[in-house]
Amino acid sequence: MSAEPAIALSPKTWDEIKTTTCYMCACRCGIKVYLKDGTVTYIDGNRDHPVNKGVICGKGAAGIKQHYSPGRLSKPLIRVGERGSGEFREIEWEEALQTATQWLGTTRKTDPKKLAFFTGRDQSQGLTGWWATQFGTPNYAAHGGFCSVNMAAAGLYTFGGSFWEFGEPDWKHTKYFLLFGVAEDHGSNPIKAGLGKLKKRGAKFVSVNPIKTGYSAIADEWVGVRPGTDGLFVGALIHELLNAGQIDGDYLLRYTNSPWLIIENPGAPDHGLFARNAAGETLVWDGHQKVEVPTSDHNAARSLMGRYTLADGRKVATSFQLIAERYLASENAPDSVAERCGVPADTIRRIAAELAHVAFKEQITLDVPWTDHTGRRHEKMIGRPIAMHAMRGISAHANGFQTCRAIHLLQIMLGTIDVPGGFRYKAPFPRPIPPHVKPTGKPSQIFPGEPLPGPPLGFVTGPEDLLLADDGSAQRIDKAYSWDAPIAAHGMMHMVITNAAKRDPYGVDVLFMYMANMSWNSAMNIPDTLKYLTAKDEQTGDYVIPKIIYSDAYASEMVHYADLILPDTTYLERWDCISMLDRPISEADGPADSIRQPVVEPDRDVRPFQSVLLDLGARLGLPGMTTPEGKPRYPGGYPDYIVNHERAPGIGPLVGFRGVDGSLSGKGAPNPNQLQAYIDNGCHWFYELPDEHKYFKHVNKGYLEWATGFGLIGKPEPVIHQLYCEPLQKFRLAAEGHGDIQPPDSHRARIIEAFDPIPFWYPPFEGDMVDETTYPMHAVTQRPMAMYHSWGSQNAWLRQILGRNWLYIAKERAQTLGIADGDWVTVTSHHGEIKGQAKLMNGVNPDTVWTWNAIGKRSGTWGLKQDAPEAKKGFLLNHLISELLPKRDGGYRFSNSDPVTGQAAWYDLRVRVEKAADQRAVSLPQFPPLKNLGVGR
Ligand code: SF4
Numbered sequence: 001m002s003a004e005p006a007i008a009l010s011p012k013t014w015d016e017i018k019t020t021t022c023y024m025c026a027c028r029c030g031i032k033v034y035l036k037d038g039t040v041t042y043i044d045g046n047r048d049h050p051v052n053k054g055v056i057c058g059k060g061a062a063g064i065k066q067h068y069s070p071g072r073l074s075k076p077l078i079r080v081g082e083r084g085s086g087e088f089r090e091i092e093w094e095e096a097l098q099t100a101t102q103w104l105g106t107t108r109k110t111d112p113k114k115l116a117f118f119t120g121r122d123q124s125q126g127l128t129g130w131w132a133t134q135f136g137t138p139n140y141a142a143h144g145g146f147c148s149v150n151m152a153a154a155g156l157y158t159f160g161g162s163f164w165e166f167g168e169p170d171w172k173h174t175k176y177f178l179l180f181g182v183a184e185d186h187g188s189n190p191i192k193a194g195l196g197k198l199k200k201r202g203a204k205f206v207s208v209n210p211i212k213t214g215y216s217a218i219a220d221e222w223v224g225v226r227p228g229t230d231g232l233f234v235g236a237l238i239h240e241l242l243n244a245g246q247i248d249g250d251y252l253l254r255y256t257n258s259p260w261l262i263i264e265n266p267g268a269p270d271h272g273l274f275a276r277n278a279a280g281e282t283l284v285w286d287g288h289q290k291v292e293v294p295t296s297d298h299n300a301a302r303s304l305m306g307r308y309t310l311a312d313g314r315k316v317a318t319s320f321q322l323i324a325e326r327y328l329a330s331e332n333a334p335d336s337v338a339e340r341c342g343v344p345a346d347t348i349r350r351i352a353a354e355l356a357h358v359a360f361k362e363q364i365t366l367d368v369p370w371t372d373h374t375g376r377r378h379e380k381m382i383g384r385p386i387a388m389h390a391m392r393g394i395s396a397h398a399n400g401f402q403t404c405r406a407i408h409l410l411q412i413m414l415g416t417i418d419v420p421g422g423f424r425y426k427a428p429f430p431r432p433i434p435p436h437v438k439p440t441g442k443p444s445q446i447f448p449g450e451p452l453p454g455p456p457l458g459f460v461t462g463p464e465d466l467l468l469a470d471d472g473s474a475q476r477i478d479k480a481y482s483w484d485a486p487i488a489a490h491g492m493m494h495m496v497i498t499n500a501a502k503r504d505p506y507g508v509d510v511l512f513m514y515m516a517n518m519s520w521n522s523a524m525n526i527p528d529t530l531k532y533l534t535a536k537d538e539q540t541g542d543y544v545i546p547k548i549i550y551s552d553a554y555a556s557e558m559v560h561y562a563d564l565i566l567p568d569t570t571y572l573e574r575w576d577c578i579s580m581l582d583r584p585i586s587e588a589d590g591p592a593d594s595i596r597q598p599v600v601e602p603d604r605d606v607r608p609f610q611s612v613l614l615d616l617g618a619r620l621g622l623p624g625m626t627t628p629e630g631k632p633r634y635p636g637g638y639p640d641y642i643v644n645h646e647r648a649p650g651i652g653p654l655v656g657f658r659g660v661d662g663s664l665s666g667k668g669a670p671n672p673n674q675l676q677a678y679i680d681n682g683c684h685w686f687y688e689l690p691d692e693h694k695y696f697k698h699v700n701k702g703y704l705e706w707a708t709g710f711g712l713i714g715k716p717e718p719v720i721h722q723l724y725c726e727p728l729q730k731f732r733l734a735a736e737g738h739g740d741i742q743p744p745d746s747h748r749a750r751i752i753e754a755f756d757p758i759p760f761w762y763p764p765f766e767g768d769m770v771d772e773t774t775y776p777m778h779a780v781t782q783r784p785m786a787m788y789h790s791w792g793s794q795n796a797w798l799r800q801i802l803g804r805n806w807l808y809i810a811k812e813r814a815q816t817l818g819i820a821d822g823d824w825v826t827v828t829s830h831h832g833e834i835k836g837q838a839k840l841m842n843g844v845n846p847d848t849v850w851t852w853n854a855i856g857k858r859s860g861t862w863g864l865k866q867d868a869p870e871a872k873k874g875f876l877l878n879h880l881i882s883e884l885l886p887k888r889d890g891g892y893r894f895s896n897s898d899p900v901t902g903q904a905a906w907y908d909l910r911v912r913v914e915k916a917a918d919q920r921a922v923s924l925p926q927f928p929p930l931k932n933l934g935v936g937r
Contacts (some may be wrong), residue, residue: 002185005425006655008375009404010306012034013034013041013042014034014035014036014041014042014255015035015036015037016034016035016036016037016932017032017033017034017035017838018032018033018689019031019032019033019046019577019597019679019683020033020571020572020595020596020599020683021571021578021585021594021595021596021684022043022056022063022347022571023061023063023123023571023576023596024057024060024063024066024122024407024788024789024792024891025057025058025059025060025185025188025788025789026165026186026190026419026788027051027052027165027187027188028047028051028123028191028578028585028594029046029049029051029052029055029057029060029189030045030046030049030050030051030052030682030683030684031043031044031045031057031060031063032046033043033572033599033872035599035600036600038600039077039600040064040067040068040572040599040600041064042064042183043056043060043061043063043064044056044061045060046393046683047602047801048682049594049682049684049687050585050587050684051190051585051587051591051592052189052190052193053193055189055192055193056189057144057188057189057192057604057785057901058785058786058798058801058833059188059786059787059788059792059798060189060796061213061797061858062795062797062798063097063571063572064797064827064911065380065792065795065796065797065798066358066570066695066791066792066795066931067355067570067571067572067795067935069570069791069794069795069796069862069863069936070580070863070934070935070936070937071554071555071791071794071862071863071934071935071936072553072554072555072570072604072606072608072862072863072866072934072935072936073219073457073540073552073553073554073555073559073565073567073568073604073935074567074604074605074606074791074934075090075091075567075604075605075606076090076091076093076095076096076564076565076566076567076605077089077090077091077564077565077567078091078096078099078561078565078935079562079563080566081314082534083533083534083543083548083560083561083562083563084530084533084534084561084930084932085560086552086860086931086933087934088565088768092392093219093605093607094703095562096517096566097612097615097619098101098378098619099231099422099564100549100566100616101405101412101620102407103235103509103510103547103549103615103617104135104275104510104512104549104616104620104690105265105565105620106448106509107183107509107510108136108448108620109448109449110448110509111316111446111448111509112135112136112448112449112510113136113138113139113441113446113475113476113477114150114406114506114507114509114510115135115137115138115139115508115509115510115512116138116139116477116478116496116500116510116512117131117132117135117137117139117512117513118139118140118141118142118491118493118496118511118512118513118514118516118518119142119143119365119513119514119515119893120142120143120513120514120516120517120522120783121143121515121517121633121789122142122143122515122609122680123516123576123578123784124576124579124582124609124610125142125582126577126579126581126582126653127141127610127614127638127641127653128141128514128613129152129455129456129457129644130455130624131613131614131617131622131625132452132455132456132649133440133451133452133454133456133658134617134622134623134624134625134914135450135451135617135620135622135914136446136447136449136450136577136904137441137446137453137456137888138299138439138440138441138445138446138452138456138467138475138476138478139380139456139477139478140456140491141456141478141491141492141493142488142490142491142493143456143479143490143493143516143522144489144490144491144905145478145480145488145490145491145492145493145494145903145904146396146492146493146494146522146903146906147392147395147490147902148392148395148399148405148490148768148903149389149395149488149489149490149901149903150165150168150394150395150396150397150400150898150900150901150903151163151164151394151395151400151404151406151492152164152489152666153401153487153489153490153900153901154400154401154402154404154405154407154408154435155167155404155408155478156431156433156434156435156459156489157433157434157720157722157725157727158405158408158409158412158433158721158722158723158725159408159411159412159417159430159433159461159698159721159722160425160429160430160431160433160435160698160719161417161418161425161426161429161430161431161698162242162429162608163388163389163390163404163423163427164186164187164243165583166424166425166426166429166436166583167189167423167424167429167588168190168194168389168423168424168426168588169194169363169388169389169423169424170383170385170387170419170420170421170422170423170424170588170589171193171194171197172365173199173360173383173385173420173421174198174203174385174386174421174422175201175203175204175358175364175385175386175421176203176204176205176206176354176355176358176385176386176387177195177204177205177239177388177389178206178208178355178386178388178389178878179205179206179207179208179209179215179216179219179388179389179390180208180209180230180388180389180390180391180393180394180407181208181209181390181391181392181393181394181395182207182209182214182215182389182390182392182393183214183391183393183782183783184213184214184782184783184784184785185214185394185782185784185785185787185788186213186391186392186781186783187389187391188785188857191215191389192215193216195218196751200489202329203904204220204221204354204358205218205219205220205286205386206219206220206221206222206223206351206606207219207221207222207223208223208230208542208780209222209223209224209225209393210224210226210393210780210786210844210845210848210850211223211224211603211780211782211808211845211848211850212224212784212842212843212844213843214782214785215781216843217843218699218729221351222227222342222843223341223347223351223656223847224342224343224419224843224844225341225845226340226341226342226764226765226778226845226847226850227397227764227780227845227907227908228397228767228778229337229340229341229342230341230393230394230403230407231399231402231403231406231759231760231761232332232337232340232341232566232761233337233341233343233348234403234406234407234409235332235337235406235760236332236334236336236337236338236341236345236348236352237348237351237352237355237407237410237414238327238330238331238332238409238410238906239329239332239333239334240334240348240349240352240353241329241352241355241356241413241414242324242327242328242413243328244352244353244356244653246356246359246360246414247351247413247414247415248359248360248413248414249304249413250269250413250414250415250416251419252320252413252415252463252569252723253302253304253694254303255698255699255720255721256412256720256721256722257282257295257319257720257721257722257723257724257725258272258304258318258319258320258323258723258724258726259284259285259295259302259303259304259318259320259829260273260274260275260282260284260295260318260319261274261282261283261284261285261292261310261316261317261318261319262275262316262317262318262319262322262724263275263314263315263316263850264307264315264316264317265314265315268738269738269739271732271733272726272729272732272733272757272851273726273729273733274726274732275292275310275314275316275692277292278366279294281294281295281296282294282295282317282883283295283310284297284300284302284318285302285303285306285308285316285318285512286300286301286303287301287302287303287304287306287929288300288301289301289325289519289937291311291429292308292310292311292316293843294384295720296470296798298374298376300657303318303781304318304320305320305324306318306321307321308884311793313386317722319758320661320723323409323723323724323756323758326758326760328765330405330791332515333344333911334348334349334830335343337801342846343568343823344406344905349649352518352719354712355414356386357384358385358826359384359385359386359415359416360384362385363382363383363384363385364382364383364384364385364420364421365381365382365420366381366695367380367381367382367696367697368380368381368422368691368692368693369579369692370692370695370696370700370702371543371700371701371702372696372701372715372718372719373699373700373701373704373717374701375701377617377735381419381420381695381696382419382420383416383419383421383422383695384414384415384416384418384421384422384644385416385420385421385422386411386416386418386421386423387416387421387423387443388407388410388416388423389423390404390407390846391724392439392613392782392907393780394407395802395903396903396905396907397764397765397905397907397909398764398765398766398896398897398898398899398906398907398908399761399764400898400903400904400905401487401688401880401898401901401903402490402754402756402759402760402761402762402900403412403760403761403899404760404800405725405913406759408721408723408759408762409723409759410479411423412721412723414816415591417698417721418695418696418698419695419696420432420695422446424588424695425588425697425698426477426584426586426587426588426591426593426641427584427586427590427591427707427712428584428586428591428707428713429582429712430697430698430713430719430721431712432714432717432719432720433720433721433754434459434461434712434727435458435459436459436714437454437455437457437458437459437467438454438458438459438460438461438462438586439454439456439457439458439459439465439467439480439481439489440452440453440455440456440458440467441467441475441476442467442468443469443470443483443657444474444477448517449522450623450624453925454490454717455548457489457490457491457493457881459487460481460486460487460727461727461730461732462727462734463486463730463731463734463739463741463742463874464480464481464741466481467480467482468480468481468483469480469505469789472741472744473505474505475505475507476491477495477496477500477505477508478491478492478493478495478496478499478902479492479495479499479505479895479902480492480902483743483744483747484661484747484894484895484899484902485895485898485899485901485902486751486755486898487898487900487901487902488901488902489901490901490902491902492895492897492902492904493516493518493525494522494647494883494896494897495883495895495897495902496511496518496905497511497518497523497529497532497533497545498528498532498543498810498883498884499888500521500531500532500545501531501532501533501535501544501545503544505772506637507544507545508545508546509546509547510546510547510548510549511545511547511548511549511561512548512549512550513548513549513550513551513570514550514551514552514568514609515551515552515553515560515609516558516723517556517557517558517854518558518789518859519533519557519558519560519561520557520558520790520791520858520861520876520878521790521853521854521856521876521878522555522868524878524881524882524883524896524904525700525831525878525879525881525882525883526833526834526876526878526879527821527879528574528777528923530561530707530927532544532664533545533546533548533561534561535671543682544677546560547563547564548561548563549562549563549564550562550564550565550570551565551566551567551570551609552567552568553563553570553606553614553791554789554791554862554863554934555862555932555934556790556861556862556864557857557858557861557863557934559861559933560861560931560933561931563753566607566609566612567604567605567607568604568606568608568609569598569607569608570602571596572598572599572600573599573600573601573606573608574596574598574604574608574610574611574638575595575596575598575608575610575637575638575639575652575675576595576596576638577593577594577595577596577642577654578593578595578596578652579593579653579654580593580655580712581647581651583651585684586695587686587872589688589689590603590686590687590688590689591655591686591687591788592684592685592686592687592853593654593655593656593685593713594678594682594684594685594863595642595678595679595683595684596655596683597675597678597679597683598812600692601821603937608637608638609636610637610641611638611877613634613636614632614634614637614638614640614641615637618631618632618633618634619634625795628631631750639675640656641850642675643668643670643671643672643674643675646670648669648711650667650668650669650711651667651711654678654685655711656674656677656681656687657671657673657674657678657681658670658671658674659671659678660672662664662674663676664725665687665696666710666712667709667710669860671858672895675920689703690702691708698718698719698720698721698740699718699719699720701716703716704717704718705715705773709922721759724757724758725757725758726757728756729754730902731751731756731759732751732756732757733753734751734757735747735748735749735751735755736748736752737818744876746891746892747892750894750899751899754898754899754900755900759912762910764905765885765894765896765909766830766844766885766896766905766908766909766910767908767910768886769885769886770829770886770910772829773908773911774807774828774912775828775829775850775910776847776910776912777813777847777848777910777911777913778845778847778849778850778907778909778910779827779829779846779849779850779851779877779880779909779910779911780848780907780909780912781851781852781853781877781906781907782850782852782853783852783853784802784852784855785803786798786802787802787854787855788856790854791862792854793855793857793862793864793870793874794862794863794864797875799870802852802855803806803855803869803870803874804855804856804866804869804870804873804874805836805851805852805853805855805856805873805875806836806837806838806839806852806853806911807827807836807839807849807850807875808836808838808839808840808841808844808848808849808850808851809838809840809841809844809849809913810840810841810842810844810845810848811841811842812839812846813846813847814838817913817914817915819838819840819913820838820840821838821839821917822837822838822839822917822919823837823838823889823915823919824836824837824838824915824920825837825838825913825914825915825916826913826914826915826916826917827877827879827880827911827914828880828909828911828912828913828914829880829882829909829911830882830886830910831879831880831882832926833879833880834875834877834878834880834923834924834925835916835918835922835923835924836873836875836923837850837921837923838872838913849911849913851875851877853876853877854876854924855870855874856871856874856875856876857870857871857874858871858927858929858930859871859872859926859927859928859929860929860930860931860932860933861930861932863932863934863935863936863937866929871929872921872922872923872924872926873921873922873923874923875923875924877897877909879925880897880909880911881906881909882896883895883896883904884896896908
């Protein structure tokens, strides 16, 4: 007889389950939220969701503790003491919105560009960017400029797509996977699941990363490259492949600009540009007819390499001729780069041979007929099963754009973009190279009380597209799209506070930010940033940055330095759309988007930021947010906008369940029941492409026609990979003295060097500008697998995994420095000094130290106790990083950024590490504690 248990061993902990989308990292997995009596009791993965197929990671499951964090804000606040004092008065929403409207309204009526509107890891950039456009300010961007713009821009200017969430390896078919600089928080569930598939099939996984943690720890081979030298390693691989003739010539001739002819006329204004005929068509050389023909002549016997003379006498070379000459040069040989990049020459040669073997001896053939853009039918899809992926380890260097372009060159030479086994686009990519959107915000485009005629962010193709003031100086507050960073496609958020405080190029009236912790872990040079946020005008006694409005769900460090706080909800309390207009959740097999629905009602006086933004827009009378009668266009807030907003006729934030009856996808009239249709479908929408559209999307006639009809691209034109990047050469020519729009003399040399149309490597600037014997080591950071946002450190469950950080050093190197495991050490850069605790490890490049980023907190913030380990033992490298480079040639101080894209060069940091004289267990610097402003106060 079995006894009944005295206690319920498995009590039912829920009475309702709702689906929504996770926000604990950028992967945006589908989740099921279990509720009991309206309280969240459990979060699980949604098995039907295209991104995670039921998998939930530790972060996602710990979302409960994020939702119930004691660090949540609970009421609008207005500052009553000095900035940084924590003296605020709670106010009602009406007062908060009226105050914001008055501040913003005054700016809009006088000079709209004096609003600087910047957001952090916000997943609603389709809305926020449009709001800035309607307001009329060019000073808008999200956090891409200090995250990954080098990846995005390098990809979009080379192959019309990009790494990160905009594409993925063909996990099902790839046989060799090269992963560059990807920390373990990136890609999370999708990469983990993908690596599981590779391991199961026995595919080889090589991780190129100074640190052997996370994904690198399970790699078949770890290549512990020195930070900032990946471009040398990749260049040597290209050298080896070219030397051995192991390239996919057919792919290069058909789908890339390798055979396009380049004018060779040194010193002339057309040098290095594509040769064009009288009709403006680009040209290739027909080897049979021995004459130039337009690239649109698909029957020509195209020459991949060679130098020729055109009928009109112009001297030309094919772009691949120039590329091959560069990479075959001895400076790119493995023996030339091995010592500098820290990878033995034999290893480079072996990896190149492995790539060649897999690409050309182990090709994959799918029995799927398809037709290319020229109308040529292919009976099979042939793939070279090598995939590559990269992220911030490549991106966050001053040479990151060109390094990422070099990786794309390697991929394309092997014929591995969007082929079976290669790297695959995700919708809305591929797009034209670069996308046909120019940045807006020239002086002639900004008027008081008027919207901008286009979006603030876009893609320049020459000096004429820059946003320059009439005197040639920067037009944007962050100096994006100026000669400082001409292709700053994501803005330069890391420069906003510095420039605004220095009124360089001008002062702003209002700084408006959303979930961007710019007074702490998102700032370079924190001590000076705090000075800038609190600096006062000597004449007036007012703050130099007169008004700061900030919205966040949590009591972060930044809250203390704002004047007006608009408290946001948690991700479980609001509507959101993961939109095709922004960064959707598409899979390589087809487009997908999703929503968040509120699964619980807020228990505090908080409002979702997106609805607040629309409310402010209506109060300000912004055209897109107001009816002709002056009423709010979206009185129902963000869900109203998600359903009813049309960016162009039939195109809205969500592509699924469109049309009045919900029967259309892509384009279609608004559907009043669209959100319910998403909820009924598990809060997502996915369309699987037919097999004949799944690969070669950039040149796949059927796919391109479908994508045009669906609204992803304007025309069904092929996306020909631009190995040779003509827009870069146009900037270079300007710097050499050609054309009406030229850089100042202080900028010419660096533009000439960095804007090379062929990828190349140059040393990261900081390492090149400081004394390497004084600062012999590199210092980098990464986010841990258990945390993605800085807000992870307030999470009661995740803090138990990681409540503080250490400085990791290679064991042997530590011995030479006299540092033992657990010693407190000082880390000194050209800019500052910090103290943290060392841990010794194997598996890190011996010239590199590293730590977990954004664990260190300022005492009193995020609802943590003042003596929390995050505050007392945690530390940040940010204090060591200057947002400005040291002075060069006695003059201008450039920002610490990639000169092409403005990407923040976080990982160029050079340091000296020594055992600290003071071994007391406290990290330095310690700033005065801030008041606890969270609900748990
Ligand atoms: S991988 Fe990211 S989005 Fe997916 S469950 Fe984990 S935290 Fe959430």
